[in-house]
Each structure stands twice: as C-alpha cells, then as structure tokens.
Amino acid sequence: MTFSITRRGLLIGSAAGLGAFGLTGCDDVVQNPNVQSVLDMAETLTMKSQRLLVPKDKLAREYSEADISPTFRPNGTSQPDSEAYAQMMATGFADWRLKIDGLVERPVELSLADLKKLPSRTQITRHDCVEGWSAIGKWTGAQLGPLLQSVGLKPQARYAVFYCADQLELTLDGSGTYYESIDLIDAFHPQTILAYQMNGKDLEVAHGAPLRLRVERQLGYKHAKYLMRIEMKDSFAGLWGGKGGFWEDRGYEWYAGI
Ligand SMILES: Nc1nc2c(c(=O)[nH]1)N[C@H]1C(S)=C(S)[C@@H](COP(=O)(O)O)O[C@H]1N2
Ligand SMILES: [Mo]
Numbered sequence: 001m002t003f004s005i006t007r008r009g010l011l012i013g014s015a016a017g018l019g020a021f022g023l024t025g026c027d028d029v030v031q032n033p034n035v036q037s038v039l040d041m042a043e044t045l046t047m048k049s050q051r052l053l054v055p056k057d058k059l060a061r062e063y064s065e066a067d068i069s070p071t072f073r074p075n076g077t078s079q080p081d082s083e084a085y086a087q088m089m090a091t092g093f094a095d096w097r098l099k100i101d102g103l104v105e106r107p108v109e110l111s112l113a114d115l116k117k118l119p120s121r122t123q124i125t126r127h128d129c130v131e132g133w134s135a136i137g138k139w140t141g142a143q144l145g146p147l148l149q150s151v152g153l154k155p156q157a158r159y160a161v162f163y164c165a166d167q168l169e170l171t172l173d174g175s176g177t178y179y180e181s182i183d184l185i186d187a188f189h190p191q192t193i194l195a196y197q198m199n200g201k202d203l204e205v206a207h208g209a210p211l212r213l214r215v216e217r218q219l220g221y222k223h224a225k226y227l228m229r230i231e232m233k234d235s236f237a238g239l240w241g242g243k244g245g246f247w248e249d250r251g252y253e254w255y256a257g258i
Helices: 002-021 026-031 033-053 083-090 112-116 144-151
Strands: 098-102 108-110 120-129 133-143 159-167 177-183 193-198 212-214 227-233
Touching: 083 159, 098 144, 112 133, 112 193, 120 193, 133 144, 144 193
Parallel strands: 098 227
Antiparallel strands: 098 108, 120 133, 133 193, 159 177, 159 227, 193 212
C-alpha cells in the first residue's frame, strides 16, 4: 500500500536524524528502547515548550472565503469498509449515533439532528498533513467544550478519546481501528469542533461523514474522521498500543502542535 510506504518513509526519515547516537539500521532505531525513550522525552519537551509559549486559548489563524482551496484532498480512509457503515450511509446517517461515555456523569447518544442544535462554530482554517500538503477549508460543527460540560466530566477525566468507524489496518482484534485523543485544554478550546459541514455542505464521506473532529492547532492526523464514540479517560493504558492514537501507536507524536 503506497500510503504506508510513505508513512514508513517519514518515520525512517526522522530516525535518520538520530545518527548522532551512533545507531544504524532504521528499523532497529525506532524499536530500540533507549532511542524510544529519548524520542518520548523530546516529545514531552516539545509539548511542554509549546504549551508554555502558546496561550491556552490562542486561536489558530482563520482565513477568508476567498482563501478556501478549490480542491481539498481526502487522506487516509476515504470510505470506511464495513457493512455497518454502508448501511448508515444508505439512510443518510439517520441511524448513526455519537456515543459519549467513560468518565462522564451522564453518558449520552446523540443523533446528527441533536448535534446540529448545539452551540456551533464556523471557521476557515488551514489543514496541515505530515505528508507535506495543506488545504484551506471552512468547517462548521458543534463546539466540543460546551457539549462535554453538558454531560458533566468526572474529576478524573483528562483525555477525550475519539473512536472512528474505519480500520486503517485490518486486524481481528480491532487494533487497526482509527482513533485519536486530545487533552482537556484542546477539548475546551473554542475552535475544537465536531464538524458536520465542510465548505457549507454536509460533510462528504471522503472527509469523514457524518462527523469529524477539527482540532485546529494540531496536525491533520489528529482530526479524526467518521466519529462513532467519544470516551473520557484518565490515561491510555491498556488502549491498543497505549499511545493515544492510531498513528501515535506507530511512532507519531501524540501532541502534534503546528
Ligand atoms: N478515521 C480517520 N480519520 C482520519 C484519517 C483516517 O485515515 N481515518 N486520516 C487522518 C489524516 S492523516 C489526515 S491528513 C486527515 C485528512 O482529512 P481529509 O480526508 O478530510 O483530507 O484526516 C485524519 N483523520
Ligand atoms: Mo495526514
């Protein structure tokens, strides 16, 4: 699959920068526990310094209608490959529900119509993918912060985990399911929305219908498409690879600040 080769290329590319550690053999480099802990440390430092330098509510840059890209390339899954998703598509997502559970006081299941009644925000932003392309689009959706407030967070809740309808890697145990996570700072950021519209129209399947996350201060892979469930958690321990996201489990940074 060309997709994973590109990703691999990127991982190997960044591992090459570790030549200073006197290590050779790219596969071993990322697997080596010492290198992995250096990478983890570097990542924590990146997040801490970004969090220190960037005020909590600083907005990502917003653009004008004239800046909207004429084409916005779909990336990763462009249509989840399951019978269940095909059925939801066939009925215009009338039977789709977003489940919100975990460390919340009042778990809920929301229809698209429910979500469209919630406080919304429209923003024209630039999407940056690690694969080296960007596009500007207009997104409309329910703000995540007020929604989480309305279900009531338990004091232990630290992360919102987003589960998607697609498996990017087909596995029997579900570990190939696309998922992502953000902390409460990003969950309550005003530009963090559950988007049901792109460029003024219902979200297309290729872009994550019926609902996708927009978390504008982070890279493209954080913007989970095909949302099915949001689980509030206190850690990622025991959740698939334990790193808080599909690509994170495969070596990407958890905090992907732009
Ligand atoms: N469920 C799911 N979400 C996903 C992906 C995916 O493959 N599956 N790919 C991610 C990546 S790497 C990018 S760049 C963006 C692409 O969004 P787009 O398809 O609307 O361009 O979605 C992100 N969210
Ligand atoms: Mo991406």
